[in-house]
Amino acid sequence: MWTLKRLRPEAIPAALEKAERYRLLNQPELAQSICEDILAIAPDHQEALITLILALTDRFGEPRPPSPRQARQLLNRLHGEYERAYYAGLIAEREGLAWLRSDKPLAAQHAYQCLRQAMEYYEQAETLRPHNNDDPILRWNTCVRLLLAHPDLAPAAEPAEATHSLED
Numbered sequence: 001m002w003t004l005k006r007l008r009p010e011a012i013p014a015a016l017e018k019a020e021r022y023r024l025l026n027q028p029e030l031a032q033s034i035c036e037d038i039l040a041i042a043p044d045h046q047e048a049l050i051t052l053i054l055a056l057t058d059r060f061g062e063p064r065p066p067s068p069r070q071a072r073q074l075l076n077r078l079h080g081e082y083e084r085a086y087y088a089g090l091i092a093e094r095e096g097l098a099w100l101r102s103d104k105p106l107a108a109q110h111a112y113q114c115l116r117q118a119m120e121y122y123e124q125a126e127t128l129r130p131h132n133n134d135d136p137i138l139r140w141n142t143c144v145r146l147l148l149a150h151p152d153l154a155p156a157a158e159p160a161e162a163t164h165s166l167e168d
Contacts, residue, residue: 028058060098068095082128089121112153115143
């Protein structure tokens with residue numbers, strides 16, 4: 001039906017600037033489209049991959065959000081271990097925030113699970129972080145504060161142990 005048009009490689013820097021601008025204007029779907037155009041001609045472009053992850057996660061709270069799986073699938077394309085751990089944490093944190101703001105059944109349990117998972121990734125990223133980069137600590141602290149501010153966020157209850165054996 002329609003064929004996507006390809007960017008010229010020399011247009012990538014300006015396109016990345018536009019993607020960031022659209023994110024700041026709260027139009028992540030436009031940023032996402034631009035990043036997909038960049039990645040169509042430069043599949044390994046790290047800044048475009050990161051901006052795409054951020055644009056996807058910006059949309060988690062929308063009525064028709066992208067799947068977190070879509071963002072997680074981009075992680076293995078990031079070059080550094082630190083980046084993979086940090087952005088895995090960010091994806092989980094933003095998914096947790098979307099659950100926190102949701103009125104769907106079991107939202108509190110899902111939010112708790114996502115925030116705890118984010119904290120684990122941030123702890124991993126902390127051990128890998130570059131000198132003078134405390135971003136994983138800042139994000140970890142945010143997750144802790146969210147959990148403390150919302151005591152209703154809790155893990156799923158363990159199933160009750162059987163009170164009798166099969167032999168009864």
